[in-house]
Amino acid sequence: MHGSADKDERHSTPQTDRRSKLMPRxxxxxxxxGMMIGLMIGRLTTPDPSALQQIEVTDGTLVAWFNNEPKLHGEIVDGSVALLFQAEGRPQKGQLKLNGKDVNWRVRSSDEGLLLTLVAARPLRxxxxxxxxxxxxxxEVRLQEQ
Known part of the structure; x- marks a missing residue:
């Protein structure tokens, strides 16, 4: 063995790779x-998160306006009405009249979204x-006395 020449390909020098190094790049x-385009398309097709835009109060009725339909869970707990929305919004509070009597309402942030509670001195439905x-x-939330 007088060197590492490729005369009959039986030496210890590896063969040169004749394939292009450009293909893996x-x-x-x-x-x-492809991944970046997929992320952009996914970002464009996801819906906007639900957001509370405004609250209107009339006699015995509270109307909440959202930009799109939020997921909603509602319960009547110990004579108060509680609605949990999977939405974003700012805390608010106010009063409405039900048969001439006051009902307090309040919107606050919670771990799951926005919580709207309606409370009065007497039990509500x-x-x-x-x-x-x-x-x-x-x-639209319509209230009645129990």
Whole structure:
């Protein structure tokens, strides 16, 4: 063995790779570009999170307006009405009249979203219905005394 020449390919020097080193780079670049395009498309197609836009109060009724339909869980707990929305919004509070008597309402943030509570000096019952009006979601809460 007088060197490492490739005369009959029986020496200890590895054979030179005649394949292009460009192919792995091209495949890696395509994978990265594909992933970025997929992330952009996913970002564009996800719906906007639900947000509380405003609250209107009438006699015995509270109307909450959202930009789209939120997930809702409602309960009547010890004579008070509690509604939990999976939505964003700012804390608010106020009063409404039910048969000439005051009912206090309050919106506050919780771990699961927004919590709307309606409390009065006497036990309350509530019924709520939602509908889409002018590309917004309208939730109407009607209160009654027990």
């Amino acid at each position: 091209v495949m890696g670049s395509l994978a990265i570009v 509530g019924e709520w219905t939602g509908s889409e009006v002018d590309d917004r979601w309208r939730l």
